[in-house]
Amino acid sequence: MKEVVVTGMGLVTPLGVGVSRVWGALTDGLSGIRPIDRFPVDDLPARIAGFVPEGLKNDGAFEADAYISPKEQRKMDRFIKYCVAAADEALIDAGWNPKTDVECERTGTVIASGVGGFPAMIEGDAVLRTRGPRRVSPFLVPSFLANLAAGHVSMRHKFKGLIGAPVTACAAGAQAIGDAFKAIKLGEVDVVVAGGTEACINRLSLAGFAASKALSTDRNDAPETASRPFDESRSGFVMGEGAGVVVLEALDHARARGARIYAKLTGYGASADAHHITAPPADGEGAQRAMRAALSQAGVQPDDIDYINAHSTSTWAGDLAELNAVKALFGPARKLSMSSTKSAIGHLLGAAGAVEAVFTVMAMVKGVVPPTLNLKNPGVDYEGLDLVPLEAKRKQVAVAMSNAFGFGGVNASLVFAQPDR
Secondary structure: OOEEEEEEEEEEHHHHHHHEEEEHHOOOOOOOOEEEOOOOOOOOOOEEEOOEEEOOHOOOEOOOOHHHHHHHHHOOOOOHHHHHHHHHHHHHHHHHOOOOHHHHOOOOEEOOOOOOOOOHHHHHHHHHHHHOOHHHOOHHHHHHHOOOHHHHHHHHHOOOOOOOOOOOHHHHHHHHHHHHHHHHHHHOEEEEEEEEEEEEOOOOHHHHHOOOOOOOOOOOOOOHHOOOOOOOOOEEEEOOOOEEEEEEEHHHHHHHHHOOOOOEEEEEEEEEEOOOOOOOOOOOOHHHHHHHHHHHHHHHHHHHHEEEEEOOOOOOOHHHHHHHHHHHHHHOOOEEEEEEHHHHOOOOOOHHHHHHHHHHHHHHHHEEEEEOOOOOOHHHHHHOOOOOOOOOOOOOOEEEEEEEEEEEEEEEEEEEEEEOO
């Protein structure tokens, strides 16, 4: 069984584009959540979101023309564009640009999306109803298919190894990384570009999530304070968008080409709640099993974990279930810190697990744990846990975990370790 390492990372988030820029903003305590100004929202209960800033690439914003020709952009919904940009950054960071047939065939692509091109579907339907079927674009279907993010990355870079696209709601990005991890461990490929991407903020998605009482709707006038994981005043999540991509590689392959190694990926666990379509069990039993499986595969004990990047989205049921799962599994692990970076960028749905995996690795690389913003009153349930409130903290992180859970009762956990462990 091969050992697996992270050799490259790329990010497109509401805090900007590029790992260094995004990490700096995150640890400075900045928020990427703003009032929605891209479409009418006066009649919507939720009028804020974590949009990726658009502008010039050199300013840290998303500039589609810097990555993709205007002609090719017409074939892609926004989630694909974000993925292409994040994958380009990760591959440049890793220094991986395969040229030979063998190298291309030994490189895979696994990019998840919880929803895919939802805006393209909505726009296509509008064209059909108002202008007729002959005006529907021939690129409509490939623009919204969830697997086309992986498809475009594969075609762009001539990667001919395995290709996949988990569509497991808000656990999808973490599961993509987990699937890639297993493929490398088994020797099926040497390198996999893995992650998640999402861009489905529009009137219908906001109305739907609000109808299910999942969204924060009471802080539209103070958007930066709306995402409040763990806080007693939390009232729902804030929808975000973006992409996170990592380059995973067999350790012997990375060493042979002299690649920089950020961290080892040592464990992956997945489970099903088999409980409810949207709500987790209060005790987080399914989440416990995913975390326990990841720890077991990594060959570590709960006491070995220094930091958890929590899934916690700022919903009452979800945050409490994850808390109960962590308390049951880790007990009085006094050295354990846990934070939710969704407080800064909102909930990126299918991209969340991948973006947060990058944040987890960066915490290890930089020796800094990112904060949980807006956490002023965690309540008695959270006593004894270091939830890193309001400000980042310096801490050496040798082993860390990243959690991602989703509708349908999907649970995924990843364990990372310092390269020398």
